[in-house]
Amino acid sequence: MxxxxxxxxxxxxxxxxxxxxxxxxxxxxxxxxxxxxxxxxxxxxxxxxxxxxxxxxxxxxxxxxxxxxxxxxxxxxxxxxxxxxxxxxxxxxxxxxxxxxxxxxxxxxxxxxxRTDLDFILPTGASALRYSPISAAAFDLFILKRENAKESYPVEAYNEAKAYFDGLTDAGKKKLEESILAGMPGSRKLIALEDFKTNHATVLKIxxxxxxxxxxxxxxxxxxxxxxxxxxxxxxxxxxxxxxxxxxxxxxxxxxxxxxxxxxxxxxxxxxxxxxxxxxxxxxxxxxxxxxxxxxxxxxxxxxxxxxxxxxxxxxxxxxxxxxxxxxxxxxxxxxxxxxxxxxxxxxxxxxxxxxxxxxxxxxxxxxxxxxxxxxxxxxxxxxxxxxxxxxxxxxxx
Known part of the structure; x- marks a missing residue:
């Protein structure tokens, strides 16, 4: 066989x-x-x-x-x-x-x-892709700024996402944004945030x-x-x-x-x-x-x-x-x-x-x-x- x-x-x-x-x-x-x-x-x-x-x-x-x-x-x-x-x-x-x-x-x-981190360092020293719901929520709430997004998260999750986002440097916020907007295999070009927002607003209506x-x-x-x-x-x-x-x-x-x-x-x-x-x-x-x-x-x-x-x-x-x-x-x-x-x-x-x-x-x-x-x-x-x-x-x- x-x-x-x-x-x-x-x-x-x-x-x-x-x-x-x-x-x-x-x-x-x-x-x-x-x-x-x-x-x-x-x-x-x-x-x-x-x-x-x-x-x-x-x-x-x-x-x-x-x-x-x-x-x-x-x-x-x-x-x-x-x-x-x-x-x-x-x-x-x-x-x-x-x-x-x-x-x-x-x-x-x-x-x-x-994914929210494209270079997550493992204990071995190798790196991997990672997804964090708190990081994703921070992107949703404070970068994407989805309408009524706050109401979709429990209070504890919202507070944790806000604390996480507030603790990021400008470079850290940029890295988070770029990690998420890189999700199109075969292209080095990031999805433009404004294009992402437009498509996102459309699909939320469906x-x-x-x-x-x-x-x-x-x-x-x-x-x-x-x-x-x-x-x-x-x-x-x-x-x-x-x-x-x-x-x-x-x-x-x-x-x-x-x-x-x-x-x-x-x-x-x-x-x-x-x-x-x-x-x-x-x-x-x-x-x-x-x-x-x-x-x-x-x-x-x-x-x-x-x-x-x-x-x-x-x-x-x-x-x-x-x-x-x-x-x-x-x-x-x-x-x-x-x-x-x-x-x-x-x-x-x-x-x-x-x-x-x-x-x-x-x-x-x-x-x-x-x-x-x-x-x-x-x-x-x-x-x-x-x-x-x-x-x-x-x-x-x-």
Whole structure:
């Protein structure tokens, strides 16, 4: 039975990691996107082919697209959404023409993920990404200045956030702002605070049900077309999996995943299983999600988080933290065994180590990387996960 397909996300050589570097890690596939194409426009066949060729010249395949980003008109249900949906479908067709069939995407309304510290120093001296609810509240209350935000926090939390913010230097306040506005992978450009405020004000007017309806509308438009051409769509969970800045989450737990898979049933409507995003909430049963939705998992992100009782978390090493990653891997391998036995679905599911600590020589070129995407930290994660997978297979005698 095939092992998980070892993949690695690559943003391009300008982000400190080359394809030649990645090839040395024993990686089979690259996870990449045509990031130079503006949001909402069709990815040209030639642009896709050029990137595919560049990857193949280094002895690897382009395994997964991450991401074909979704225009805000679709997320917000604006009148022009059908135009952007048509463009999205054409992009999927152009990918299929190039033999690329796995597409990761997300439906997060503001930014792809939220962290309040991009350089949290660990006891080892390595650094990691961290989320603090008090820091997030301080941004919400005193930088974003969301209307009526104060009423959404308990008095104790408000006072703690105010004391924290008042204690920051101007540089500290700037660092907090930049950490949050950096949540768009593949770009060095921070989201402008005024643009963030504008989008935030718009999405606050849309309730959770409407956001889910907008997702359903999108899926029911694209999935039938994706199924015709063999493309597998894999939604990434919201990160973190709870409301931030008053914005509802719609892909953050078992019931929400169930909704999106059932609103448009199809082999092409699937999930990117991310142990870190889902694992940031102690209420998520990751093994049950794999067991119940395993046949719809088209792509896997594996990382770990260390949760605290106050709601904060930092990204731990891949085999450490609060997520029982051994049980997660065992459930994934058992899902592979099921696919192998019944002949239904891809057995060699693409998997990548998600994020990684900044350590060793990577510290000397930390500013070259996109946050979370150092080379050595992810290489260590890949080695740990590969060893864990092999050990579990030996234990199951498969």
């Amino acid at each position: 095939d092992y998980l397909k070892r993949t690695f996300r690559w943003f391009g050589p300008e982000f400190g990691v080359s394809l030649a570097d990645i090839r040395q890690l024993g990686v089979e596939g690259i996870v990449a996107a045509c990031q130079q194409v503006p949001l909402g426009e069709v990815w040209p066949v030639a642009t896709i082919a050029a990137l595919k060729s560049e990857i193949e010249e280094h002895g690897m395949e382009w395994s997964v697209v991450e991401s074909v980003n979704i225009h805000t008109a679709i997320k917000y249900g604006l009148p022009e959404r059908d135009f952007y949906i048509a463009n999205y479908i054409q992009t999927l067709k152009n990918l299929a023409k190039n033999g690329i069939y796995d597409v990761c995407y997300n439906f997060m309304q503001l930014i792809d993920w939220t 309730d959770k049900k409407q956001l889910q309806d907008n997702l359903s509308y999108f899926l029911n438009a694209i999935i039938p077309e994706a199924e015709k051409i063999g493309v597998r769509m894999a939604v990434h969970p919201d990160d973190p999996p709870f409301s931030v800045f008053g914005v509802p989450r719609i892909v953050s737990n078992y019931e929400e995943i169930k909704f999106l898979l059932e609103c448009c049933p199809s082999p092409s409507n699937g999930l990117t299983f991310c142990s870190g995003s889902l694992g940031a909430s102690a209420s998520n049963d990751l093994v049950k999600i794999i067991e119940d939705f395993g046949d719809k998992i088209h792509f896997i992100h594996l990382r770990n988080v260390a949760r605290s009782d106050d709601g904060s978390f930092y990204e731990a090493e891949h085999l450490g933290g609060s997520v029982e990653i051994d049980k997660v891997m065992k459930a994934i391998v058992e899902q592979q065994q099921k696919r192998y036995s019944n002949g239904n679905g891809v057995v060699s599911i693409p998997m990548r180590p998600d994020h990684g600590h900044v350590l060793l020589d990577d510290k000397k070129r930390q500013n070259e990387f996109y946050s979370g995407y150092s080379l050595i930290g992810r290489a260590m994660g890949l080695a740990q996960l590969s060893g864990l997978e092999k050990g579990i297979r030996l234990g199951l005698n498969i």
